[in-house]
Amino acid sequence: xxxxxxxxxxxxxxxxxxxxxxxxxxxxxxxxxxxxxxxxxxxxxxxxxxxxxxxxxxxxxxxxxxxxxxxxxxxxxxxxxxxxxxxxxxxxxxxxxxxxxxxxxxxxxxxxxxxxxxxxxxxxxxxxxxxxxxxxxxxxxxxxxxxxxxxxxxxxxxxxxxxxxxxxxxxxxxxxxxxxxxxxxxxxxxxxxxxxxxxxxxxxxxxxxxxxxxxxxxxxxxxxxxxxxxxxxxxxxxxxxxxxxxxxxxxxxxxxxxxxxxxxxxxxxxxxxxxxxxxxxxxxxxxxxxxxxxxxxxxxxxxxxxxxxxxxxxxxxxxxxxxxxxxxxxxxxxxxxxxxxxxxxxxxxxxxxxxxxxxxxxxxxxxxxxxxxxxxxxxxxxxxxxxxxxxxxxxxxxxxxxxxxxxxxxxxxxxxxxxxxxxxxxxxxxxxxxxxxxxxxxxxxxxxxxxxxxxxxxxxxxxxxxxxxx
Amino acid sequence: xxxxxxxxxxxxxxxxxxxxxxxxxxxxxxxxxxxxxxxxxxxxxxxxxxxxxxxxxxxxxxxxxxxxxx
Numbered sequence: 001x002x003x004x005x006x007x008x009x010x011x012x013x014x015x016x017x018x019x020x021x022x023x024x025x026x027x028x029x030x031x032x033x034x035x036x037x038x039x040x041x042x043x044x045x046x047x048x049x050x051x052x053x054x055x056x057x058x059x060x061x062x063x064x065x066x067x068x069x070x071x072x073x074x075x076x077x078x079x080x081x082x083x084x085x086x087x088x089x090x091x092x093x094x095x096x097x098x099x100x101x102x103x104x105x106x107x108x109x110x111x112x113x114x115x116x117x118x119x120x121x122x123x124x125x126x127x128x129x130x131x132x133x134x135x136x137x138x139x140x141x142x143x144x145x146x147x148x149x150x151x152x153x154x155x156x157x158x159x160x161x162x163x164x165x166x167x168x169x170x171x172x173x174x175x176x177x178x179x180x181x182x183x184x185x186x187x188x189x190x191x192x193x194x195x196x197x198x199x200x201x202x203x204x205x206x207x208x209x210x211x212x213x214x215x216x217x218x219x220x221x222x223x224x225x226x227x228x229x230x231x232x233x234x235x236x237x238x239x240x241x242x243x244x245x246x247x248x249x250x251x252x253x254x255x256x257x258x259x260x261x262x263x264x265x266x267x268x269x270x271x272x273x274x275x276x277x278x279x280x281x282x283x284x285x286x287x288x289x290x291x292x293x294x295x296x297x298x299x300x301x302x303x304x305x306x307x308x309x310x311x312x313x314x315x316x317x318x319x320x321x322x323x324x325x326x327x328x329x330x331x332x333x334x335x336x337x338x339x340x341x342x343x344x345x346x347x348x349x350x351x352x353x354x355x356x357x358x359x360x361x362x363x364x365x366x367x368x369x370x371x372x373x374x375x376x377x378x379x380x381x382x383x384x385x386x387x388x389x390x391x392x393x394x395x396x397x398x399x400x401x402x403x404x405x406x407x408x409x410x411x412x413x414x415x416x417x418x419x420x421x422x423x424x425x426x427x428x429x430x431x432x433x434x435x436x437x438x439x440x441x442x443x444x445x446x447x448x449x450x451x452x453x454x455x456x457x458x459x460x461x462x463x464x465x466x467x468x469x470x
Numbered sequence: 471x472x473x474x475x476x477x478x479x480x481x482x483x484x485x486x487x488x489x490x491x492x493x494x495x496x497x498x499x500x501x502x503x504x505x506x507x508x509x510x511x512x513x514x515x516x517x518x519x520x521x522x523x524x525x526x527x528x529x530x531x532x533x534x535x536x537x538x539x540x
Contacts, residue, residue: 316499
């Protein structure tokens with residue numbers, strides 16, 4: 001009798017577990033390359049023009065990264081500049097926030113709630129023991145049963161928690177309805193391609209899926225699904241219907257791997273989503289694996305006219321005068337001691353290097369590429385100007401092909417712990433762990449140092465100088 | 471970075487790879503590689519489109535893509 005009862009209970013549990021499924025991203029009802037959450041659908045306003053185009057890139061690094069980027073937002077809010085002779089907060093001029101992992105919490109919260117972030121984000125996220133709350137949920141018997149299911153895992157449980165307690169069940173459709181900048185690009189990593197996957201309708205077009213039906217929390221969870229600790233988060237990749245149109249650059253790019261290898265690779269990636277019979281599901285991991293400072297999308301926007309938003313395209317259309325890129329990098333230098341010992345490091349040490357070193361190297365490369373891109377654009381403009389001046393000394397009426405060129409100024413601002421001069425202070429910040437549970441004291445310190453580092457940046461001071469001339 | 475000037479007798483929006491990307495007779499910054507150029511409406515120009523490999527240009531000496539009035 002008791003045996004029969006156990007079998008009945010086990011059957012009920014398995015039946016329940018079988019019904020548990022992560023939320024499935026919806027299929028598009030029809031294809032419309034102009035609808036949904038795209039940069040072009042967030043127009044300029046009286047408060048935010050394209051003249052001063054501000055991009056913020058928030059790195060990963062758990063609550064440490066979220067707090068540092070929050071401090072930067074606070075400082076931008078406290079900074080008044082003049083655009084077109086009118087005073088405004090520099091924060092209101094922010095056009096794009098690109099984020100990864102821990103930085104995605106701050107980015108998404110600001111994109112959703114605007115200034116409300118300054119009244120309740122500390123209480124709801126930064127100073128809350130998120131990690132403890134997630135671990136506590138693992139002890140719930142209901143969750144044990146749910147996680148028996150092959151279509152529900154720890155990352156789905158984390159996404160549920162973020163959805164309920166941080167992002168109030170908001171979806172990307174709510175960001176579309178708000179219709180105001182900044183344009184939020186949360187970055188994750190496509191596990192099969194090892195490529196950056198951004199949460200925009202431009203990317204979801206390739207899955208023939210409607211991003212409007214995806215919760216913000218799920219995107220943030222995907223962005224912060226660190227391998228090993230959390231499982232990948234899964235999205236449905238639907239077959240393209242006959243109304244689907246791929247971006248116009250893909251076809252020419254596929255025939256030109258020699259001249260434009262990056263473009264070619266990107267085009268292959270896009271076509272791989274189209275093969276939905278081979279890839280009916282897409283598994284996403286922490287954005288840090290493909291770009292831990294959220295800069296790669298911005299680099300692409302500075303190098304190419306492809307994609308949903310392109311700084312080069314805005315320059316060609318003569319919409320921008322100043323381009324400001326603020327990188328908030330909460331990366332720490334790991335202190336190791338194995339070089340002091342003659343015995344070889346243990347497996348755990350080796351695995352930690354394998355997991356973290358490539359990410360740090362990649363971040364360094366991204367920063368270097370940003371510098372090179374900005375230097376190249378500045379240098380090319382200067383060369384043309386110098387040449388024009390030189391030729392006009394001989395021939396005052398001479399004109400170069402292509403008409404008068406609009407002068408675009410670039411400002412590359414870095415906020416990171418390597419900017420802290422005092423070694424003891426710098427070490428204090430470097431030693432703050434990567435976690436979703438930090439002490440209030442550490443959160444306050446991180447916010448304050450974010451503000452301070454931004455203010456002390458020579459590039460930021462140059463920007464303020466240029467924008468404070470009424 | 472490469473540079474292109476799309477020539478046409480009047481000022482018109484240039485459509486490159488399906489997106490608005492600048493104006494005729496002005497130098498545009500473009501990524502090296504193959505691009506397809508058209509003009510915005512009205513369709514009073516020829517040819518209908520031009521496909522060009524853009525490389526080895528400078529800001530002083532951009533590649534030229536020429537459209538004529540029909």
